[in-house]
Amino acid sequence: MINILLVTHLVAASIWVGGHLILSLTILPKVLATDDVAGLLAFEQRYEKIGMPALLLQVITGIWMAYRLLPSVSAWFAADNDISQLICLKLAILTATIIIALHARFRVIPTLSAKTLPLFAAHIILVTLLSIAFVIVGSLFRTGF
Numbered sequence: 162m163i164n165i166l167l168v169t170h171l172v173a174a175s176i177w178v179g180g181h182l183i184l185s186l187t188i189l190p191k192v193l194a195t196d197d198v199a200g201l202l203a204f205e206q207r208y209e210k211i212g213m214p215a216l217l218l219q220v221i222t223g224i225w226m227a228y229r230l231l232p233s234v235s236a237w238f239a240a241d242n243d244i245s246q247l248i249c250l251k252l253a254i255l256t257a258t259i260i261i262a263l264h265a266r267f268r269v270i271p272t273l274s275a276k277t278l279p280l281f282a283a284h285i286i287l288v289t290l291l292s293i294a295f296v297i298v299g300s301l302f303r304t305g306f
């Protein structure tokens with residue numbers, strides 16, 4: 162039978178990672194070439210409506226799946242087996258993503274201009290790389306290290 166939890170997690174991940182790849186590989190280069198801050202913010206506002214719920218779904222389904230694999234939350238941090246190591250790695254990636262996103266939202270975006278665009282671009286690239294890391298680490302739950 163299909164694992165609804167996993168499928169939901171993967172669809173949400175597709176939205177999150179796909180949106181960031183589109184942003185990083187197609188929109189960001191054009192924005193950097195033209196200093197089109199307004200265009201970047203327009204994309205961000207549109208994408209955020211589906212990207213943030215997708216991230217929230219990933220967090221909920223990810224925690225749920227982790228709990229199904231290791232019902233003791235303290236075991237998640239024991240790092241004494243592959244599953245706990247992968248859970249710790251996913252949580253570390255999530256923490257880094259949240260920190261970067263909060264910094265962008267409250268420090269970078271409010272003062273975004275052509276001058277600060279490279280800093281915002283760095284945030285975008287970092288979150289994109291972290292989202293790819295999410296996918297890689299997630300695949301290791303099925304394939305192993």
